Amino acid sequence: MQVTLTRLFGAATLASAILIAGCGNDDGATETRSIKVGTMSGPESEVMEVAVQIARERYDLEVEIIEFTDYVSPNAALADGSLDANAFQHEPYLRSMIEDRGYDLAVAGYTFVYPIGAYSERHDSIEELPERAIVALPNDPTNGGRAMILMHNAGLIELDDPENLEATPINVVENPLGLRFREIEAAQLPRVLTDVDLAFINNTFAQPAGLRLDDALIQEGAESPYVNLIAVRAGDEEREEIQQLVSAYQSEEVAAKAAELFDGGAVPGWQ
Numbered sequence: 001m002q003v004t005l006t007r008l009f010g011a012a013t014l015a016s017a018i019l020i021a022g023c024g025n026d027d028g029a030t031e032t033r034s035i036k037v038g039t040m041s042g043p044e045s046e047v048m049e050v051a052v053q054i055a056r057e058r059y060d061l062e063v064e065i066i067e068f069t070d071y072v073s074p075n076a077a078l079a080d081g082s083l084d085a086n087a088f089q090h091e092p093y094l095r096s097m098i099e100d101r102g103y104d105l106a107v108a109g110y111t112f113v114y115p116i117g118a119y120s121e122r123h124d125s126i127e128e129l130p131e132r133a134i135v136a137l138p139n140d141p142t143n144g145g146r147a148m149i150l151m152h153n154a155g156l157i158e159l160d161d162p163e164n165l166e167a168t169p170i171n172v173v174e175n176p177l178g179l180r181f182r183e184i185e186a187a188q189l190p191r192v193l194t195d196v197d198l199a200f201i202n203n204t205f206a207q208p209a210g211l212r213l214d215d216a217l218i219q220e221g222a223e224s225p226y227v228n229l230i231a232v233r234a235g236d237e238e239r240e241e242i243q244q245l246v247s248a249y250q251s252e253e254v255a256a257k258a259a260e261l262f263d264g265g266a267v268p269g270w271q
Helices: 003-024 043-059 072-077 092-099 141-153 186-193 205-210 240-249 252-262
Strands: 033-040 059-070 086-092 103-113 116-119 132-137 172-176 178-186 198-202 229-233
Touching: 033 043, 033 072, 033 116, 033 141, 043 059, 043 086, 043 103, 043 205, 043 240, 043 252, 059 072, 059 229, 072 103, 072 229, 086 092, 086 103, 086 240, 092 103, 092 229, 092 252, 103 240, 116 141, 116 205, 132 141, 132 186, 141 198, 178 186, 178 198, 186 198, 186 205, 198 205, 229 240
Parallel strands: 033 059, 033 086, 132 178, 132 198
Antiparallel strands: 086 229, 103 229, 116 198
């Protein structure tokens, strides 16, 4: 008989819990809103952490940061639904990924220009570059193109089309010094700096390696077309959570954190 009473009591308790939960829903309780955003590991994630805090405080939106160390995986994760957004790339790179891989992605908002620079531990100026100097470039099409255009503008080489944002060494028509090019994954470029005469390194990876943009022998300016952005799946651009993330990111607090971390090497692209 005791077992029967215990079971009856348990059943009544469960029914009460269900009833209370049901009443809570009727009172307007909602599930926590949350999204996942991909960033590059390092200072870019630290900048995003400020946006996460603002999104929580202003919009009651929980944002989980997923960190990456390469430029390919964040778009693959966004395309397959593992992420709701990512913030690591500029528009030329996004366009190239859409064309090459068929991703259905779109721009939700802009973040910063992270200038690329040419660094050297062997030489103090580009005038000191010897014949057949080894130049390391990012191996992704658009960042490699940035480096090629900067070399063209600096007079080191001549390109067949200086407006081609995806220029590669095969587009070089004049190479007075006989420069030799090595295409390397962007994240690895700081590690090979001692082994080459010149390395073009995105500020995303230069800053954590202790390299300041002011020390670069060639610098990309704020007029660069390579403004980074927040990407989403096409159709999600106006989704409420996404627009709240964009608003949180495009804030004075985020700009101040980027200025602190990148020492002037991050230019707000939304102003």
